[in-house]
Amino acid sequence: MTQPAGDWDVALNWIDGEWTDSGIHAESTDPATGQRISTYARATRDDVERAIQVAKRAFEETAWRRRRGFCGPRAAGCGPRH
Numbered sequence: 001m002t003q004p005a006g007d008w009d010v011a012l013n014w015i016d017g018e019w020t021d022s023g024i025h026a027e028s029t030d031p032a033t034g035q036r037i038s039t040y041a042r043a044t045r046d047d048v049e050r051a052i053q054v055a056k057r058a059f060e061e062t063a064w065r066r067r068r069g070f071c072g073p074r075a076a077g078c079g080p081r082h
Contacts (some may be wrong), residue, residue: 011040013047016054022047 012019022043028037043051059065 009039011038011039013043013051015051020047033078 010021012021012024014020022044024042024044025039026042027039029035030037
C-alpha cells in the first residue's frame with residue numbers, strides 16, 4: 001500500500017497490522033543511472049521499537065513460534081547439514 005506524496009507514492013511501513021508513515025521520506029535510487037526508483041517512509045526510533053515489541057508479543061503470545069519450519073533464535077543455522 002502506498003500513500004500519495006505530491007507526484008509520487010510513498011511506500012509505508014507495516015507495523016502491528018497497519019500502514020504507518022513517519023512523515024520522514026527518503027528516495028531509493030538506481031546506482032547505475034541515478035534515477036529515482038521509489039520513495040519510502042523512513043522508520044523512526046519509535047517505529048522500530050514498536051515493531052520490535054509487536055514482534056515479541058506475536059512470538060510469545062501466539063502459535064506463530066510453534067509453526068513447523070521455525071527453528072528458534074538460530075534460524076539461519078538450522079537447515080540441513082551437509
